[in-house]
Amino acid sequence: SHDRVINFGAGPSALPVPVLEEAAKGLLNFSGTGIGIAEISHRSKEFTECINNLESLIRTQLGVPHTHSILFSQGGGSGQFSAVVMNMLARYRLLHPDVKPEKITMDYVVTGSWSKKAAEEARRLGGGQVNIAVNSREFSKDGKSFDNIPAHDAFKFSRDPALIYYCENETVDGVEFSHELSEPTSFPFHLLKQGSLAPLAADYSSSFMCRPIPRLADHAIIYAGAQKNIGPAGLTVIIVRQDCIVDVDAAAKLGAAPVPITFSYKTLEESKSLYNTPSVISIYMTALVLELMKEKGGLAYYEDLNRRKAGRIYGLLKDGEEKGVFKRKVKAGSESWMNVVFEVLGDDAEKRFLEGAEHLGMKGLKGHRSVGGVRVSLYNAITDEDTEKLAQYMRDFITQEV
Ligand code: PMP
Structure with a gap:
């Protein structure tokens, strides 16, 4: 799975690699039946x-x-x-x-x-x-x-x-x-x-x-x-x-x-x-x-993880906004933990931002066609490390732009 990129897409979205690996086995042989999961009767x-x-x-x-x-x-x-x-x-x-x-x-x-x-x-x-x-x-x-x-x-x-x-x-x-x-x-x-x-x-x-x-x-x-x-x-x-x-x-x-x-x-x-x-x-x-x-600790674990991930990205947006690089679209207090939507200010800056991210192996960041801008989706399968990689890129982008 070393050739996979980080998928920040809004849906369908990233799934945990261990699940994909297990599912790949299930596709051939589900639960020891000798029949793949896409082939087995729903009444079995x-x-x-x-x-x-x-x-x-x-x-x-x-x-x-x-x-x-x-x-x-x-x-x-x-x-x-x-x-x-x-x-x-x-x-x-x-x-x-x-x-x-x-x-x-x-x-x-x-x-x-x-x-x-x-x-x-x-x-x-x-x-x-x-x-x-x-x-x-x-x-x-x-x-x-x-x-x-x-x-x-x-x-x-x-x-x-x-x-x-x-x-x-x-x-x-x-x-x-x-x-x-x-x-x-x-x-x-x-x-x-x-x-x-x-x-x-x-x-x-x-x-x-x-x-x-x-x-x-x-x-x-x-x-x-x-x-x-x-x-x-x-x-x-x-x-x-x-x-x-x-x-x-x-x-x-x-x-x-x-x-x-x-x-x-x-x-x-x-x-x-x-x-x-x-x-x-x-x-x-x-x-x-x-x-x-469940193994990871259920919703308490994911609540912490997702709060942390969103906090990290919104924190950088605030910083970038003060420096005139980014602009948040959503009012304070109404921001989504799952879909972070913002603009990159300046001529062609959004295109540069998206291309730079893709070059580093981060995809799915383009905003919905109806609102434009950038959208970072931070669903459960996005890890702290994935988020930090994007955060580091945003930090570097801010430095470059100012
Ligand atoms: N509600 C929300 C909040 C959604 O994000 C979506 C899909 N992105 C839908 C409804 C529609 O879902 P579906 O494509 O599964 O019909």
């Missing part, structure tokens, strides 16, 4: 053990309570933009059979491009009104960028929404809620109706298992595509509170939109996520990653 005893093990690795490390099921599906984060709406509208219909669609609200917290997309999908599907509970662009430095998490008093939730939606970490914009609930940029859990089962759904696609999830038990749904922190693309992890696993066909009889069978949480729950063929290889590799995470 060995694979059943693997998927059950994955469930329990997630449950233990994240501390998922038994009020919540852990489901596996395909379709990615984008598939869940739709599934969340359809399942939660079905639930609302069963709870309130007589409320007309134009009276049903779904609250969307918009803090970046992904939550904006999720809100657009809800609007497209219909069946309820989309209320933008807050739009962080209104609070940005220039009036149009997703560069902040707004203050708690800016959030306006509806009285009895079918769904409240937020994206914990905005991968493109580099904006993230703080996981310290005492911070002003945390999610305003205290504004949700107390004592009720809040219909709170969170997209954790790019921050899943990088640190503990605050108020996990108070969520109705948490989901994430595996392809950033924990595995290859093709696997979507969905944590669902059991009151949100509803009979979508009964809801359809009462007027809710029919839900495609593979998108129904009830289908996934009843089939133990094996209604149809899952992404066998992604499930296998994700289990390998989580085994390694």
Whole structure:
């Protein structure tokens, strides 16, 4: 693996080398079966053990309570933009059979491009009104960028929404809620109706298992595509509170939109996520990653590691900003641990920065096409050493430029 570079890409992203080496063996012979992991039946005893093990690795490390099921599906984060709406509208219909669609609200917290997309999908599907509970662009430095998490008093939730939606970490914009609930940029859990089962759904696609999830038990749904922190693309992890696993066909009889069978949480729950063929290889590799995470010390270890990595890069950005070399895009307190987004100032400087990095074996640093600049993704597989290599390069770059 000496010819590998450091991959700071935003997703699919770097995976730990020991996992890749183990998976290479599994590709030829999975768990002593003599059959490779890409070839084996998803109903085999060995694979059943693997998927059950994955469930329990997630449950233990994240501390998922038994009020919540852990489901596996395909379709990615984008598939869940739709599934969340359809399942939660079905639930609302069963709870309130007589409320007309134009009276049903779904609250969307918009803090970046992904939550904006999720809100657009809800609007497209219909069946309820989309209320933008807050739009962080209104609070940005220039009036149009997703560069902040707004203050708690800016959030306006509806009285009895079918769904409240937020994206914990905005991968493109580099904006993230703080996981310290005492911070002003945390999610305003205290504004949700107390004592009720809040219909709170969170997209954790790019921050899943990088640190503990605050108020996990108070969520109705948490989901994430595996392809950033924990595995290859093709696997979507969905944590669902059991009151949100509803009979979508009964809801359809009462007027809710029919839900495609593979998108129904009830289908996934009843089939133990094996209604149809899952992404066998992604499930296998994700289990390998989580085994390694467990060995290293679980989320406490990764929380420390990720805090350190982000601190190091943001520290250098501050330094570079004072010297007129770099410019941070995101307001203080709203910065993502996972995706650090910034500009390199000066003619052609960004190009020079990216080329210089690539020359030293660091790739995947170009910002998303919609925002430009540089984006450093610091997912779990990026080590202290990898981060230090980039930090040293940034230090040298600052010295050269001033
Ligand atoms: N939400 C977030 C926060 C994401 O980063 C992404 C993908 N980058 C998605 C949703 C969409 O995920 P997928 O490509 O798995 O559909």
